[in-house]
Amino acid sequence: MTDDGEISVVNSIDFQVNSGEVLGIVGESGCGKSVTSLSVMGLVPSPAGKVEGDILFNGENLVSASEKRMRQIRGNEIAMIFQEPMTSLNPVFTIGSQLIEALQIHKKWPKKKAQAHAVDMLKMVGLPRAEELMKEFPHQLSGGMRQRVMIAMAMICAPKLLIADEPTTALDVTIQAQILELMKKLNEETDTAIMMITHDLGVVAEMCQRVVVMYAGKVVEEADVKTIFTSPKHPYTVGLIQSVPDMRDKKERLYSIPGNVPKPGSVKAGCQFAPRCAHAFDRCISETPALESLGGSQRVRCWLYEDEKGVNIVDRTIS
Amino acid sequence: MFSYTIRRVGLLIPVLLGMTFIVFMMIRAIPGNPAQLILGQQASKDAIETLTKQLGLDQPWYTQFVHYLGGLFQGDLGMSLKTRSPISDEIWPYLAATIELSLVAILIAVIIGVNAGIISAWFQNSWFDYAVMLIALIGVSMPIFWLGLMEQYFVSIKWDLLPTTGRDNIRMPVEAITHLYLIDTLMEGRFDQFIEVVKHLILPGIALGTIPMAIIARMTRSSMLEVMRSDYIRTARAKGLKMFWVVYKHSLKNAMIPVITVIGLQTGLLLGGAILTETIFGWPGIGTYIYDAIQSRDYPVIQSGILVVATLFVLINLFVDILYAAIDPRIKY
Ligand SMILES: Nc1ncnc2c1ncn2[C@@H]1O[C@H](COP(=O)(O)OP(=O)(O)OP(=O)(O)O)[C@@H](O)[C@H]1O
Ligand code: SF4
Ligand SMILES: [Mg+2]
Numbered sequence A: 001m002t003d004d005g006e007i008s009v010v011n012s013i014d015f016q017v018n019s020g021e022v023l024g025i026v027g028e029s030g031c032g033k034s035v036t037s038l039s040v041m042g043l044v045p046s047p048a049g050k051v052e053g054d055i056l057f058n059g060e061n062l063v064s065a066s067e068k069r070m071r072q073i074r075g076n077e078i079a080m081i082f083q084e085p086m087t088s089l090n091p092v093f094t095i096g097s098q099l100i101e102a103l104q105i106h107k108k109w110p111k112k113k114a115q116a117h118a119v120d121m122l123k124m125v126g127l128p129r130a131e132e133l134m135k136e137f138p139h140q141l142s143g144g145m146r147q148r149v150m151i152a153m154a155m156i157c158a159p160k161l162l163i164a165d166e167p168t169t170a171l172d173v174t175i176q177a178q179i180l181e182l183m184k185k186l187n188e189e190t191d192t193a194i195m196m197i198t199h200d201l202g203v204v205a206e207m208c209q210r211v212v213v214m215y216a217g218k219v220v221e222e223a224d225v226k227t228i229f230t231s232p233k234h235p236y237t238v239g240l241i242q243s244v245p246d247m248r249d250k251k252e253r254l255y256s257i258p259g260n261v262p263k264p265g266s267v268k269a270g271c272q273f274a275p276r277c278a279h280a281f282d283r284c285i286s287e288t289p290a291l292e293s294l295g296g297s298q299r300v301r302c303w304l305y306e307d308e309k310g311v312n313i314v315d316r317t318i319s
Numbered sequence B: 001m002f003s004y005t006i007r008r009v010g011l012l013i014p015v016l017l018g019m020t021f022i023v024f025m026m027i028r029a030i031p032g033n034p035a036q037l038i039l040g041q042q043a044s045k046d047a048i049e050t051l052t053k054q055l056g057l058d059q060p061w062y063t064q065f066v067h068y069l070g071g072l073f074q075g076d077l078g079m080s081l082k083t084r085s086p087i088s089d090e091i092w093p094y095l096a097a098t099i100e101l102s103l104v105a106i107l108i109a110v111i112i113g114v115n116a117g118i119i120s121a122w123f124q125n126s127w128f129d130y131a132v133m134l135i136a137l138i139g140v141s142m143p144i145f146w147l148g149l150m151e152q153y154f155v156s157i158k159w160d161l162l163p164t165t166g167r168d169n170i171r172m173p174v175e176a177i178t179h180l181y182l183i184d185t186l187m188e189g190r191f192d193q194f195i196e197v198v199k200h201l202i203l204p205g206i207a208l209g210t211i212p213m214a215i216i217a218r219m220t221r222s223s224m225l226e227v228m229r230s231d232y233i234r235t236a237r238a239k240g241l242k243m244f245w246v247v248y249k250h251s252l253k254n255a256m257i258p259v260i261t262v263i264g265l266q267t268g269l270l271l272g273g274a275i276l277t278e279t280i281f282g283w284p285g286i287g288t289y290i291y292d293a294i295q296s297r298d299y300p301v302i303q304s305g306i307l308v309v310a311t312l313f314v315l316i317n318l319f320v321d322i323l324y325a326a327i328d329p330r331i332k333y
Helices: A033-041 A067-073 A095-107 A111-124 A143-155 A173-189 A201-207 A225-230 A235-242 A282-286 A313-317 B002-029 B034-039 B045-054 B061-073 B087-122 B127-140 B144-158 B181-187 B191-228 B231-238 B243-280 B286-295 B299-327
Strands: A022-026 A078-081 A161-165 A193-198 A210-215 A218-224
Touching: A022 A033, A022 A201, A033 A078, A033 A161, A033 A193, A078 A143, A095 A111, A095 A143, A111 A143, A143 A173, A161 A173, A173 A193, A173 A201, A193 A201, A201 A225, A210 A225, A210 A235, A218 A225, A218 A235, A225 A235, B002 B061, B002 B299, B034 B045, B087 B127, B087 B191, B087 B243, B087 B286, B087 B299, B127 B191, B144 B191, B144 B243, B181 B191, B191 B243, B231 B243, B243 B286, B243 B299, B286 B299
Parallel strands: A022 A193, A022 A210, A078 A161, A161 A193
Antiparallel strands: A210 A218
C-alpha cells in the first residue's frame, strides 16, 4: 500500500475496442478485470486505486471527463452487465420500473412509450410472458432470467459499447451457453461492440474477434483470437492456453501456472510475472517491460521480444 | 397484502388477552388491601368490608378477571375511585395529549434522523458525517429529564422564547373537539391558538424526540452504507442515474427496511419517555393521569391506564409490521 492509502490495482489500461467487435479480456481472478471495466464506466469504488493512463471512447478521454458527462455516457453509450445476476437487480422495485429508467433519463421518453419498448426488449432477450414480468419483482425470477433482464436493461438505449463482466460465471452450464448465444446474436444484429470479460478461454474462442490478456493490472498481450491460440507470445498467455483442458485428449493432465497473482499494492519493479516465469532473466527483475508491437495486430509486454521480434517461445520451450 | 393484514390483526387478540392478564395480576400483586388504602388508617372494619365487597375484591381473582374482561369487551374500563366517573369517559383527553406529543416527537426524530443519516452515509467521512455522528452520540446518552430541564432553563427562563409548561396558553384556552389541539385549532380556524399550541409542543417534543432521533440517524447511516455498497446500487449508477436518485430512490427504500423496525421500537419506547416528559413539562397526558392515580391509589385507573398504553404499543408494532410488508416485496404474506 502506498502512503496515501490508495492502491493502484489497474496501472495502465492500454487497449482499444473497435465498433461492432467482441473483444475478450482474460486473466486470472484478481488480475484487475473488474476494476478495469468499472474504470471505463467511471465507477471504481472511491477507496480503490486511481486509474492511470487514458481511456478513449470515440476520441474522448473518459478518465478526465466530468461526472455530468459520465452520467450521459453511462447506460446510454456504454452499458454494463455484471458477474452477479442474483444481486444486481434492486429487490424492492419491479422489473418494469428498473428497465424503463434508462430510457426516461437518457431519451426522456414518456412512461407508456418506454414501457412498450421495455416489453419488446424482454422479448428480444428471449423471456416469456414479457408483459407480466414487467410487474414482477427480481426475487420471483431465476438467475438466468435475471441475467437476461440485466442484458435487456443494458441494451435498452442501444449503447455503442456493452461491457460484460463475466456474465455467465454465476450461472449453470446450459444457461451459460444460452446467455452467450444471446449476446452473440445481439452483437450481430445491432452494432453494439462487446467487451467480454472472462477467465474462460472457451468463451473467448467462441465469441471474440480480439483478445487482451491481463496480468496484475496490466495488459501483457493483445492479438486477434486466432493468433492468441496459435502463436501466443507472452509466457503468461502460453501458460493460460496450456491450462485449457483439451477435449480430444482426455488423458492430458490439466496444466496450471505455478504461483499466485500478486496482491494489489504489492507491485514491485520489473516484470510482475517474473516470480512465476520460467524464462525470467536478470533484466526482468530490474526493469519493467513496455507493451510493444510485434508487427501486425499483436502486442506483447515481455523482454524476450526486445531484440528478436516474432520468436515463438512455445517452440523454444518444447525440446 | 390484505389477507396478511387480517392475519396480523387476528394475532392481536391473544396478545391483548395475555397483556390484560399480566396487567391485572400486577395490580393485584401490590401488597395491602385497596379498600384499606382508600379509606385510610382510621377507617372502621365495617366500612372496609363494605367497600371490599363493593369493589368485588372478596371474589376469587379469576371471577374478578372475567368480570373485568367482560367489561372491557363492552368498552368499560372500570370506574375511577377518585372521581367516581367511568374511566372510558375521562381518559381520552389525556390519551390525546400524549398521542399528540408522541407524534410530534417521532416526526421530529424521523424527519431529522433519517435525513441526517442519509446525508452522513452519502458523504461518509466528511465533516458533516462526523458532526452528525458526534451529535447522535451525545443525543443517545442524554437523559430526558436533564435535557428537558436544560431546555426550560435556557429557552424558556433565560431567553424567554418558548413557554415552560402546559399544552396551550391559559389566557386563551383551546376549545377541545378531538382533544388533538393541532387539529382542533385548525378546525376552529384559530390560527393564533395554533401557533400557541405549536410553541408549547416544541420543547417537550425535542426532549422526547432527541434519543429516537439519534438512534434513527445512526441506524439509517449504517443501513445506507451497507445498501450503497450493494450490487444493485452499482447497477443503478451504471444506468447513468443522478446520485440524488441513487441515494433517495434506490438506496433509501432498501435501507428503510431495518430502519422502520427501529422507528417502531422507538415509538413504543417513546410512550415510556412521554410519561417522564409530561411530568417535567406539566403535560396533561396519560402519564400524568396514571401518575396522579398512583398518588391517590386509584387502582382501576392505574390498571386501565397501563392497559391502554400497552395496547397503543401493540398497535404501533402492528402498524410497523404492515408497513414492513408494504415496502419489502420479498416478505411472504
Ligand atoms: N481498493 C482496493 N483495496 C484492496 N484491494 C482491491 C481494491 N480494489 C480492488 N482490489 C482487489 O484487486 C483485485 C483485482 O480486482 P478485480 O475484481 O478487478 O479482479 P478480477 O480480475 O475481476 O477478478 P475476478 O475474476 O475474480 O472477478 C481483487 O482481488 C480486488 O479485491
Ligand atoms: S519479461 Fe521476463 S519475466 Fe516477464 S514474462 Fe517476459 S521473460 Fe518472463
Ligand atoms: Mg471480476
